[in-house]
Amino acid sequence: QSVLTQPPSVSGAPGQRVTISCTGNSSNIGAAHDVHWYQHLPGTAPKLLIFGNNNRPSGVPDRFSGSKSGTSASLAIAGLQADDEADYYCQSYDNRLSGWVFGGGTKLTVL
Amino acid sequence: QITLKESGPTLVKPTQTLTLTCTFSGFSLSSSGVNVVWIRQPPGKALEWLALIYWNDDKRYNPSLRSRLTITKDTSKNQVVVTMTNMDPVDSGTYYCAHRRGASSWFEFDYWGQGTLVTVSS
Numbered sequence: 647q648s649v650l651t652q653p654p655s656v657s658g659a660p661g662q663r664v665t666i667s668c669t670g671n672s673s674n675i676g677a678a679h680d681v682h683w684y685q686h687l688p689g690t691a692p693k694l695l696i697f698g699n700n701n702r703p704s705g706v707p708d709r710f711s712g713s714k715s716g717t718s719a720s721l722a723i724a725g726l727q728a729d730d731e732a733d734y735y736c737q738s739y740d741n742r743l744s745g746w747v748f749g750g751g752t753k754l755t756v757l
Numbered sequence: 758q759i760t761l762k763e764s765g766p767t768l769v770k771p772t773q774t775l776t777l778t779c780t781f782s783g784f785s786l787s788s789s790g791v792n793v794v795w796i797r798q799p800p801g802k803a804l805e806w807l808a809l810i811y812w813n814d815d816k817r818y819n820p821s822l823r824s825r826l827t828i829t830k831d832t833s834k835n836q837v838v839v840t841m842t843n844m845d846p847v848d849s850g851t852y853y854c855a856h857r858r859g860a861s862s863w864f865e866f867d868y869w870g871q872g873t874l875v876t877v878s879s
Contacts, residue, residue, distance in 0.1 A: 648803040682865040690871055691761075692853070697865040735804060739862040745819055746794075746862075748804040 648750035649674065649743065650736050657755040663724045666752045668736030669717065674747055676717035679739040683712055683721045686733045686751075695734070696721060723754070731756045759783035761793075761854050761870035768876050769844050775875060779837040779854030783868075786812055786832050790859045793837045794866060795828065799850035807852075808839055811860055846877045 651669040658664040668681060675681055683696040694703050696712035699719065709724045719738075723730055736749040765777035777795070784791060794809040808828040809817045818826050827840045837854060851874050855866035 680863040680865075684866075684869075691869040692855075692866075693869070694865055694867045697867070698863070703867065737804075737866070743820070745817070746806045746866075748806075750803045 649740055649747035650738060650749035652734075652736060652749035652752045654750070655753045655755065657757055658726045659757045660726050660728065662726050663722060664726060664754065665723075666721045666734050666736075666754070668719045668721070668749050670719075670738060670740075670747075671717055673742040674717075674738045674740040675714065675719060677741050679741075681712065681714050681719035682737045683710075684735045684737065686735060688733070692735070726756050728756050730754060759856055759868040761856060761868060763852060763854050763870045763873040765852075765873055765875070767874060768878065770879050771845055771877060773844050775841045775844050775848070775877075777839050777841075777852055777854075777873065777875075779839075779870060781835050781837070781854075781856065784856060786810075786830055786835070786837070788812055792857045792860060793830070794855050794857060795837075795839045796853045796855060796866070796869075797848075797850050798853070798872075799847065802850070804853075807841070809857075810837055844877045849875060849877045851875075 684692045685695045686692040699714040700712045711722045733751045740747045761781040792811040795807040808826045810828045825842045851872040853872045856868040857864045
C-alpha cells in the first residue's frame, strides 16, 4: 500500500495525450510539499522527469508536464511516442512519516 | 556527468547482514547540501526510502527500519555504504542509490543508479 496513490496502468495511442494522477493527503502533497515524477524502464536507472511540481530538467521534452492542486498532482504526456512506454512514479515528502514517499507506479502502454 | 552504481551481494541468507556500496562520480559528497540516499523496491511493490547521508555526515533513517540500518560515507573513495541487519525474505528487491543536490526535504532525487537485485533466501 503506497502513501501516494497512482492508477496501476494507463494507455494511449501514438500522438495522444495521457495523464497520470497522484493522490496524497494533508501530510504530504496537501502540506505544500513538492511533487516529483520519475520515468523508469526496468533494468535501468530511474530518470527524473519533473521536479518541483512542474519543472523539467534539461533534456526532458516539453511533451511532459506536471501540475499540482490541493492533495493531488498530475503528470501529462502529450504526443505519445512508443519509447514513452515505461513505469512512472510520483514522489513527495510526508510530515507524519518524517520521510520521502512514493506512489505505487503507473505502467504506461503505448497502443 | 553524475553517475552512481550500486554493488553488493545478490543473495543473502535470512538473519544475515546486507552490505551495499554506492560508488559515484561527477560530484563530491563534501559539497555543501549534497546528499546520497538509498531506496529499495520489493518485487511488485512501491519504492521505499531507506537511509540518507548528508555532506556534513548527518544521517536520516526511515523510522520503520531505523533499528536495522547504518549509513556511512567515504568521501575520498566517492562511496556511500549502507548496512541492513537481520535480513528477511521480505527484504528482497532492487536496491538503488540516488543523488540529491540540496539538503531540504523538497529536493528531488535527480540522479539514480540502475539498482542491484538482492534476494534473501536460505
